[in-house]
Amino acid sequence: MVKHMEGNHIKIQSVENGLILENVHDFNAKHIFECGQCFRWKRSADGSYTGVAYGKVINVKSDEENNSVRLLNTNIEEFNQIWFEYFDLGRDYGKIKKKLSEDSVLNTAIKYGEGIRILKQDPWEMLISYIMSANNRIPMIARSISLLSEMYGQPINYKGETFYAFPTAEELSKAQLCDIEKCKAGFRCKYIFKAIEMVQDGTIDLDYIKTIDIESARQELMKIPGVGIKVADCIMLFSMQKYGSYPVDVWIKRVTEHFYLHEDVPMKAIHVFAKDKFGDMAGFAQEYLFYYAREMKIGSSKGENK
DNA sequence: TTGCAGGGGTCAA
DNA sequence: TTGACCCCTGCA
Numbered sequence: 001m002v003k004h005m006e007g008n009h010i011k012i013q014s015v016e017n018g019l020i021l022e023n024v025h026d027f028n029a030k031h032i033f034e035c036g037q038c039f040r041w042k043r044s045a046d047g048s049y050t051g052v053a054y055g056k057v058i059n060v061k062s063d064e065e066n067n068s069v070r071l072l073n074t075n076i077e078e079f080n081q082i083w084f085e086y087f088d089l090g091r092d093y094g095k096i097k098k099k100l101s102e103d104s105v106l107n108t109a110i111k112y113g114e115g116i117r118i119l120k121q122d123p124w125e126m127l128i129s130y131i132m133s134a135n136n137r138i139p140m141i142a143r144s145i146s147l148l149s150e151m152y153g154q155p156i157n158y159k160g161e162t163f164y165a166f167p168t169a170e171e172l173s174k175a176q177l178c179d180i181e182k183c184k185a186g187f188r189c190k191y192i193f194k195a196i197e198m199v200q201d202g203t204i205d206l207d208y209i210k211t212i213d214i215e216s217a218r219q220e221l222m223k224i225p226g227v228g229i230k231v232a233d234c235i236m237l238f239s240m241q242k243y244g245s246y247p248v249d250v251w252i253k254r255v256t257e258h259f260y261l262h263e264d265v266p267m268k269a270i271h272v273f274a275k276d277k278f279g280d281m282a283g284f285a286q287e288y289l290f291y292y293a294r295e296m297k298i299g300s301s302k303g304e305n306k
Numbered sequence: 307t308t309g310c311a312g313g314g315g316t317c318a319a
Numbered sequence: 320t321t322g323a324c325c326c327c328t329g330c331a
Contacts, residue, residue: 135312137326140313
């Protein structure tokens with residue numbers, strides 16, 4: 001079977017309990033799963049990653065030498081239905097990188113995270129996950145999501161281990177605030193509780209928000225408590241294909257100031273800069289810069305580049 | 307050993 | 320514009 005990407009084509013081969021994708025360019029599992037866009041993928045000793053998305057568990061291993069990717073615990077139907085889009089395989093990242101590389105900073109940044117792809121994740125899951133991210137650390141966020149899924153999500157068995165799907169709004173609507181608090185998300189629990197209610201009663205319609213322009217979508221998302229500019233931008237970039245979004249967290253603020261603005265500026269100035277400089281490709285630029293900043297510890301008090 | 311700052315921001319004053 | 324905020328880790 002052959003599946004078309006923009007300007008290229010992927011060859012798909014069925015193997016025992018999975019698929020081998022060949023002729024896949026710009027796909028590095030470490031870069032994809034560790035660039036900060038997702039919380040539910042865990043690395044194994046063999047360099048593969050196992051995770052839960054859209055109610056399925058799969059194992060992913062990329063081989064950059066041979067431009068191939070191995071997916072385990074799936075099949076062609078599921079690949080066509082879920083994973084082709086999830087991994088954004090219809091997009092030519094080579095073209096994006098070429099364009100962004102005209103900028104010398106990005107030219108360097110891209111060398112570090114050359115295999116990044118922006119996953120098309122579920123808006124509901126991103127909403128709750130990024131509410132949890134406020135003033136929090138990645139391992140803590142991952143733990144809270146995991147606890148919430150264990151309490152309210154559907155169990156999925158894979159190789160003798162039980163994984164849990166991210167719970168739907170309906171499944172979570174059965175929870176009281178004191179139940180949500182068991183996921184140890186602290187002061188964010190009350191925001192999550194309210195977000196569940198707003199989505200469940202239709203005050204917030206994520207499907208609709210996905211269809212409207214980026215500015216309106218941001219305003220709409222920010223009606224949810226616990227959702228500010230940064231969280232709204234993450235939701236839009238990681239689950240609504242709004243690639244002009246440039247989520248500004250501490251790392252992005254540091255790296256933008258360090259390389260481009262050369263001084264401490266207000267948050268608003270960073271957004272204006274990104275829109276001018278990167279336009280509708282700002283989201284891709286953000287991911288390369290984020291990965292680079294973290295790898296190099298740029299601007300951090302512990303970094304060598306301060 | 308205990309204590310305290312601070313973290314993928316947001317909210318309220 | 321500035322602190323407080325849950326929970327937890329790292330570092331005196």
